[in-house]
Every structure is written in structure tokens, then in C-alpha cells.
Amino acid sequence: MAPPAPPAKRPVGTVTRGTTNPNRLRRMDRWIADAHGAALRRATAPVAVDLGYGAAPWTAVELLQRLRTAAPAVSVVGIEIEPARVAAAKPYEREGLAFRHGGFEVPLPEPPLLIRAANVLRQYDEAEVAAVWARLCARLAPGGLLVEGTCDEIGRRHVWVALGPSGPRTVTFATRLGSLERPSDLAERLPKALIHRNVPGEPVHAFLRDFDRAWAAAAPYASLGARQRWITSVRGLAGDWPVVDGPRRWRQGEVTVDWSALAPG
Template sequence: MRQRPIGTATRGTTNPNRLRRMDRWIAAAHGPALRRADTPVAVDLGYGAAPWTAVELLARLRTAEPRTAVAGIEIDPERVAAAKPYEREGLTFVHGGFEIPLAVRPTLIRAANVLRQYDEDQVAEVWARLRSRLAPDGLLVEGTCDEIGRRHVWVALGPEGPRTVTFATRLGSLERPSDLAERLPKALIHRNVPGEPVHAFLRDFDRAWAAASPYASLGARQRWIAAVRAVAGDWPVADGVRRWRQGEVTVGWDALRPNSP
């Protein structure tokens, strides 16, 4: 007998194009792994009350690897039933939860806006469960964004554990980098306090942003690039100008890892 799905239903809020920043980053950063996979399968975990994010994930990942298939997994059976009419070649919808009830180990699990309702001390267990379901070259991307996808922060994890944290924003809507703090994933959002590494990073980023104000006359993108270049002198920034131009910056997890309780 099949086990009961593991997890709790989310509010289900979703909007078309909400996860575009995360999707584009995944396609760029994880595209080589998708191309290496014998069977490249991606999971949109907890896609919500409508199937748009899974539909969009398939389209974006297929720009990196046309063989990619996407499985949308939802713990609410009514949401799965509502999504079934959208199935097509390479896109399926499955009833399940953190156990990831697929016959193959996925090359990607994306969990966006899923863990916000969980306690911080539950995150490590969920991460470990999802990582255990990954293919050897797989990636778990877990994070949070606002309702229309202007601000987004996510953690990328391999089977061995967390690797990086990415901050992404629509630059025209940004007053200062620390505005992104409200979208920190559950593992970090309660750690944005003095003495914690993520707080120190956002403080330094705000200072670099202020110092880069002369670049504002050239546009928010140039100011962002100048600010990221400045913080990269003190923090392990893991990407380059090509990604910075998208309103992104990726930092090594070890530098932002929360202090022990």
C-alpha cells in the first residue's frame, strides 16, 4: 500500500511567470548536468493551485536540454486533478510530497515557496529527505519569492548538502539590497540579526550599494554590478558579471551558514 504523502499543503498561491528568475538561473547553472543525464527529470514540488510554474519550468529547462521532462508534485489531490488536463509529452502531475514518488531519481527538485510555513528546525530534515531522492548529479533548489517574482532568494543543494545562496531581483524595484531580506528562505530568514553571517552580508551589500550611487546615472544595472564587485572583495561570490547583469548574485553557503543555536 502506498504511503501517505509527507508534508503539508501550501496556501497554493501562484502566478504565471512568478518563478522566472529561479528558472533562468537553474537553466544556466544546471544545464550541463541535465545534458549529462541519461534521463533528465525535474520536479516542481508544491506547484500550488494552478499548474503554471510546472508548465513554465518545462519550457525553460528545454532551452538547456530538450530531453528534459518535468513532474509537478502536489500533496493536495484536488490540485493534481485540476492540473491533469495540462499534461502533455514531457509534463506530468503526481500526487505526493517530500517522499518524491517517482520511479527515477530526478536531476532537479525545485521547491519554491514550500517551506515558509515550516519551523526553522524542520528545514534540515526536509532538505536531507529531498537530497536523498536526487540523482548523483542532481540539484535541489529551495527558496522564496514575492507574489509576482520581483524578489527571490534561494539555496542550491547537491546530494552532499548546501552549496550556494542566490539573491535575485528586478533592479528597477530595489531601494537597497537588504530589501531582499524579506524573501530569505526559512533556513535564513530568522537569522537576519546582528551577529549572523547573512545579516553581515546584507549590511556590507547595502554599504557597497550606497558607495556605488554615482553609477545610478548609468542605470540600476550598472550600480548593482559595481556593488557586487565591491562585496566580492570580502565575500565568496560564486558567479560573474554575466549573472550580475540579470540582477543576481550567488554567494557560497559556508559564508552565510547560520551560527549554531
């Protein structure tokens, strides 16, 4: 008689609320396609992971569509820790899109070139974030990218951290400019590594304070539209903070800053 099969390993992580909406992650997806598209194009068979896609598969479906505008050969694998969600997503599988049961161990035979984890660490403790980041970065292929962050329910406000195998690189703030009263409104969407650090004495608090001041100074540009006010604000902010992108991205309601400037003190 053959020996019994070993028990399946339990996925690493905990079940999230699973809240999801179509088009919720559009800002993050478009940034990834722009920032990481060249790396995806260079790879022979690039794989991207939508980690913790939630109760419905919309974000994985949309990630495939948006990444293929930059890298037509890319495939997407949605990974969920809740088996019922994987079963519900299976009918949406097609060429280039698959769904798997798993967690932070990212159970794929080959390391992916991209892992996107949106709204996954929101329920975790801040002390757990570094270990999760390290585990996910260790699963990346050479030249790979981990993008981890948080957004509101309809994707108007979003903040994410981009990490490589050696750790965090940048923080991006993205918003629908028409919905913004002041840049510090984005504080409520800071990722878990930063959201509890938005207090006096911490770099991210100083950054948002200075961003609000630059926004106030740019008030005369409001007559030209929120986009022009945002661009002017970011240009002023870049005099004191290491902004790493330029007007082409600022026009999208984005600004990306070097992680080292905002890292917890």
C-alpha cells in the same frame, strides 16, 4: 479471495496555501537552466520535479519550457500534496509534463536530476528545514540539484539555496533591479533557513549590511542605470565575501554566494 490492497502511504508534508502566479519563478528557472543545464544535457532522460507547484500548474508548465531551452530531452513532473490540485492539473499534461500526488518523499520510480521547491518551506519551522533538505537531497540522482527558496507574489525578489546530495552549496539573491531601493530589501524573501537569522551577529545580517554599504558607495553609478550600480556594488562586495558568479549573472540582477559564508552561526 485476493487479500485487500495495502493502504496508500500518506504523502510527507503539509498542504501549502497554494498561491501561484504565471511567470512568478522566472528568475529561479533561468538560473537553473544556466547553472544546471550542462548536467541535464549529459543525462539520457533527465527528470526535473516542481515540488509543491500550488493551486495552478503554471510554474511546472513554465519550468519545462525554460529547461528545454538548455536541455531539450528534459521532462518535468509536478508533485503536489493536495489531491484536488493534481486533478486540476491533469488536463495540462502532455509529452514531457506530468503531475503526481505526493510530498517530500518524491514518489517517482527513478531519482530526478533536479528538484525545485519554491515557497514550500515558508510555513514550516526553521528547525524542520534541515530534515526536509536531507530527505529531498537523498532522492536526487547522482549529480542532482535541489533548489529551495522564496519569492514575492510576482517574482520581483527571490532568494534561493542550491543543494547537492552532500548538502547546501550556494545562496542566490535575484531581483528586478528597477524595484530595488537597497539590497537588504531582499531580506523579506530569505528562505526559511535564513530569514530568522537576519539579526546582528549572524552572517546573513552582516552580508546584507555590507551589501547595502557597497550599494551606497556605488550611488554615483546610478546615473548609468540600476544595472551598472548593482554590478559595481557586487564587485565591491566580492572583495570581502565569496561571490561565486561573475558579471554575466550580475547583469541579470543576481549574485550567488558560497553557502558556508552565510550559514547560521
